[in-house]
Amino acid sequence: MMNWPDLSMGGYGFYIWGSYLVSLVAIVWEVVSLKQRKKAITQQQQQSSNSVPASVLRGSINETTS
Amino acid sequence: MAGGNPNKLAIRNRKLAINMNLYKYASPATFYPLAGKMIPWFAIPAALLFATGLFVGFFIAPPDFQQGEAYRIIFIHVPAAWMGMLLYVLMAIYAGVGWAFNARLSSMMASSLAVTGAMFTAISLITGAFWGKPTWGTWWVWDARMTSTLILMFLYIGFISLQAAIDDPRRADRAGAVLALVGVINIPIIYFSVQWWNTLHQGATIRILQKPTIRGSMLAALLIMLAACWLYSVAVVLIRLRCIILEREQNTSRFAEVGV
Numbered sequence: 642m643m644n645w646p647d648l649s650m651g652g653y654g655f656y657i658w659g660s661y662l663v664s665l666v667a668i669v670w671e672v673v674s675l676k677q678r679k680k681a682i683t684q685q686q687q688q689s690s691n692s693v694p695a696s697v698l699r700g701s702i703n704e705t706t707s
Numbered sequence: 708m709a710g711g712n713p714n715k716l717a718i719r720n721r722k723l724a725i726n727m728n729l730y731k732y733a734s735p736a737t738f739y740p741l742a743g744k745m746i747p748w749f750a751i752p753a754a755l756l757f758a759t760g761l762f763v764g765f766f767i768a769p770p771d772f773q774q775g776e777a778y779r780i781i782f783i784h785v786p787a788a789w790m791g792m793l794l795y796v797l798m799a800i801y802a803g804v805g806w807a808f809n810a811r812l813s814s815m816m817a818s819s820l821a822v823t824g825a826m827f828t829a830i831s832l833i834t835g836a837f838w839g840k841p842t843w844g845t846w847w848v849w850d851a852r853m854t855s856t857l858i859l860m861f862l863y864i865g866f867i868s869l870q871a872a873i874d875d876p877r878r879a880d881r882a883g884a885v886l887a888l889v890g891v892i893n894i895p896i897i898y899f900s901v902q903w904w905n906t907l908h909q910g911a912t913i914r915i916l917q918k919p920t921i922r923g924s925m926l927a928a929l930l931i932m933l934a935a936c937w938l939y940s941v942a943v944v945l946i947r948l949r950c951i952i953l954e955r956e957q958n959t960s961r962f963a964e965v966g967v
Contacts, residue, residue: 650776656841660780660834664787667826668939675946682953689957 735812735952742945750942756935764928771925780838781925785912786933788831790940791859792894794824798866799887806884814880815955817887818870819947823940825863832856843907851900852908855893862890876955 650657764782771778798820805814835853836846847853866883873879901910912921913929921929 650779651770653775653777653779653841656777656837657779660783660837663833663837664783664830667830671823671826671943675943675950678950679946682950682957685957686953 733810733812735815735956738812739949739952742949746942746945749938749945753935753938753942756931756938760928760931760935763924763931768924768928769922774842777838777841778925780834781912782928782932784831784834784838785929786936787827787834788856789933790936791824791828791831791856792897794820794827794940795859795862795887796891796894798824799884799891802880802884802887806881811877811880811955812952814877814884815948815951816944817880817883819944819951821863821866821870821883822947823943825860825867827936827940828856828860828863832860848907850907851904852897852906855897855900858893859890859897862886862893866890876958 648654648658760782764779768779770776798817801813801820802817804810805812805817832853835856839848840846866886869886870879870883873882900906901908913926
């Protein structure tokens with residue numbers, strides 16, 4: 642079975658490709674939204690690092706307990 | 708003797724150093740760079756395994772004798788359903804540990820797992836509908852397995868929105884932990900639903916301690932896709948965990964600025 646599978650998939654094409662398309666969209670959505678989230682954080686960091694020294698930002702992470 | 712025995716002091720220092728090493732990575736600040744180094748080791752194999760799994764599933768595995776080509780939805784549906792359940796259990800464990808031992812990183816891990824778990828549960832529900840329509844003649848039935856999986860989806864959504872609704876991160880962690888731990892009861896219900904009730908949903912394809920019900924290449928494709936989903940989950944959960952660490956750090960530094 643090394644041939645390219647028949648895209649109609651014996652009449653099940655819509656259901657099979659539909660499932661895989663939805664899954665692909667979900668995975669791409671997750672990865673892209675994470676990239677955007679990371680970008681938003683670094684942008685904010687750059688803004689706040691103008692007023693607060695970077696060492697303070699880095700140091701503060703250890704002191705938060707609750 | 709003032710200063711104590713220097714030998715004893717050295718031993719105690721060494722013990723302290725070992726302890727520090729063990730707990731070192733429980734701190735978000737030290738875990739952050741480690742997680743960064745780990746991500747490519749999961750993301751790249753995940754991509755390769757997704758490609759391999761789909762190739763085996765579509766080019767090598769033969770059509771099913773009963774369902775023809777329609778069964779090929781199994782290669783995404785079953786791994787997604789498993790991940791939805793497994794990630795929920797992991798989320799509940801991390802949330803519970805974070806709550807019981809006041810371990811912030813553990814709670815952050817739970818919040819990170821929730822989104823990926825919800826995504827896989829959504830995939831399993833939607834691909835299940837796509838599989839149900841041609842084989843059962845309906846997109847949805849209130850069957851035991853499907854209903855319990857829908858409840859799993861609501862538990863994830865509940866966990867995520869509950870945490871989003873609470874401003875104080877540690878209070879959000881605790882509230883989420885309660886919900887996550889109570890919801891664990893749903894996991895065995897999903898898992899055994901096809902045995903406990905007469906369901907429309909077919910029984911397990913791969914069972915622990917018993918021979919699987921499908922043949923070699925189909926099983927291979929399914930297991931490769933499952934491994935791919937696992938590796939993918941680890942990668943995205945670590946990426947999100949890093950985001951959460953940074954976001955909480957930013958918040959606390961902003962509080963420090965105004966002197967709260």
